[in-house]
Amino acid sequence: MFHLMPYRDLPSDFDKHYQSAYIDPVWFDVADPDKVGQYYNWTLDELIYAANAGMHGLCTNQHHQNVYGFMANPSLMGSVLARATQGQNVAIIQIGSTLPSTSPPTRIAEEYGILDCLSGGRLVAGFPRGLPTDATISNGVVPIDQRERFDEALDLTLKAWSAKEIFAWNGTHYQLPMVNLWPRPIQQPHPPIWIPGSSPTTVEYVTERDFNFAHLSYAGAKNAETLGDYYWDTVTKKGRDANPYRLTFLQLVGVSPTDAAAEEYAPHVEYFYHKLLHTPAYYQAIPGHQDYPSMMRQLKAPLRERPDTSVMTYKDFVDRGFVITGSPATVRDQLVEAVKRLRIGHLLTLLHFGSMPHELCLQNIDLFTREVLPALEDLWDDEWEDRWWPERLRAKRPMPAVAGGEV
C-alpha cells in the first residue's frame, strides 16, 4: 500500500486561492500543526493496519513544501513501520528518499542500511530523482544537474553498501575522503532497487541496470498504454527478459461493499485531483529537469498525456480509468485485466487519497486485502521469479502478493 500523507482538510476554495499545491501555500495560512500530527499518526496506523490485513508492502515517499504529501523524510516513517511490523512478512518499500537533493547521498545509504537491518532484510530501496519542485526549488539542486547527480549518487550508494575496502570518492558532484559505511544492508550486494520515472531516458537507464521500473502514474492503468509499450519495447531491445516483476505501477483504488456505495469516494477523488495535484507546469517543468532527448520527445511525441484534470468530475475519473472504484468484484476484474495487459508485477495501490477519512481508508484496506488481493497474488508466479523483492520474504511467501507490495 502506497501513502502520500496529504493535508486532508483543505478549505473548499483552496484551489481558487492558490495556483499551486506546491511551494505557494504558506504554512501559517493553511496548516494546523495539531491536525498534521494527527495525519502522520493516521498514516502510520493505516499502513500498519494494511500490514496486519495481509498487504505485502508498505510504501513511503519524499516530498517537500506542499499540501499534496509531505513525508519530508520517508526514512523517519519507514523506521516506525519497520519496527511495528517486526517479524511480519511485509516489505518496507521506501520509494523513497531523493538522492540528488541530499548531500552527501551516503546519508541516505546509511538510513537505508539502518532500515534494512532494523527490518531484518525487508527493505525495498526505491530511488526517485525527485519532482522538480522538490529537488530544484525546495532543495536548490541545479535543474540540469539533477539527473547527473542522481546517477553519481546511486553509483556511490551501491559502492558504499558493498565495498569490502575503505575507498575515496572523487566525483563531479560529491567528494568524500574515506567511505566505510555503517551500517551496511543485510541484503547484499544491495536490496532490490526500484526507480520511479516516466521519461525515455529513465526507462533506458533502469532497463540497462536491470532495476525495477516504477511508473507512479495518477492517470490510471487505462491510460498507461503508450508508456507501457515503450517500456516493454525497451526491455526487448536491451535483451532483458519479459519478467513482469521488473515493472511496478501505481493505481488509485477504492473498494466498497457495492458499486453504488463506491460513490463514497467521489469527494476524495475530486479533492485529490483538484486540490492536491493542482500544480502548474512552470513549477513541474523547470527548464533542464528533462534532458534534451526527453524534452524533444515530450514536445514532439509525449509518452504521457497531461489532461486538464481540473475540469474533470468523479464520474470522468472513473469512466476514463484514472481511478478504479466499485464493489470487490468490479475492482478485481479491472485490476486483473490491467495487470495482465500491462504486465505489471508489482501493483502499488493508493488506498488513501485526498480527504479520505481514516475510517473509510480502513474499510478500503479491509475490502481490498480480503476480496481483491487474493485474485492478484499468484498471477505470474508459475512462470516468473520475483528478483525485485527481498529474498527473505520470497522464501517465506512462495506466492508473493501486494498492495503497496506486489501482485
Add this chain to the structure above:
Amino acid sequence: MAAADRRLNLWQGKVETQVLVQGDGPPLVFLHGPWGLRADGDFIGRLAQTHTVYAPKHPGTTPGDPDAIYCLDDWLDLLVYYGELFDRLDLRAPAVVGYSFGGMVASELAAAMPERVGQLVLIDPLGLWREERPVTNWMILPEARCRQALFADPEGEVARGFFALPDDRDARADAQADMTWSLACTGKFVWPIPDRGLKKRIHRIGAPTLILWGEEDRVIAPAYAQDFAAPIRGARVELIAGAGHLPHLEQPDRVTALVHDVLRA
C-alpha cells in the same frame, strides 16, 4: 555585411560552439541572455554597423551539441572557457556587450581578466543580490508573468514577438526546445540564486564601462544599476525609459545610440 556562422571546437574537443559573426571594424563580443540569441538579430545588426560582432552561443545551446553543457561544471569553468573562446577568435581586448546572464558573464570576464576586455557594456546584468529586492526567478514564471517581468509593455509587439511560436508542429517544438534548453544551460551556472560572488571581484573591472538599465525591469530592479556602478571606476549609468529587462529589444534606437557613443570614446 551579412551574418556568417562560425563553428568552434573548444574545451579539449568536447564543446562545439556556434559564433555568429557580422560586420566590419573593431571587434565586439555580444553575450546573450537566458532565452538564447533568437530575438537578438536586429540589435546585433545595429552593432555590426560599426564593429565586427562576435555573438557566441553559450555552452550547450549550439544546435546539434546539447550535451556540451555537461562538460562544464561550474562558474570557474565557464570563465576559463570564455578565455579560451577569446583566444581562439584571436580577440586581445574586444569590447564586450552582454545583457542579463550575458551581462553577468561579461562583468566577471572583465573582473577576472581586466586586460582582455577593452570596453564594457552591461545591459540589465545579473550577478549581484540585494536582500530586500531579490532578483525574480525567471526560470519558474508562467508566460504571462514572464512577459510582464521582461517588458515595459507586456502586450506590445516586441513582447508578443519574443514569445511567438511557429504554427508548424515540428518548427514549433524546435523553437520551444531552443528557448527551454537555453534557459536550462544558462541556468546551470546561476541556479538557484544568481550570485556567484561578483561583489568581491567587481572592483577589478578596469575597462570603460557603460551600464544600461530598463526603468521598468521587473526581473532585476533598476536600483541594482548603482550597485554595479559604485565599485567600477568611472562607470556611467543610463536608465532607459519604456524598457524592461531587455531594453535592447524594446528601445533599440536609444540603446544603440548610447552604446555607439561609449564605444567611440
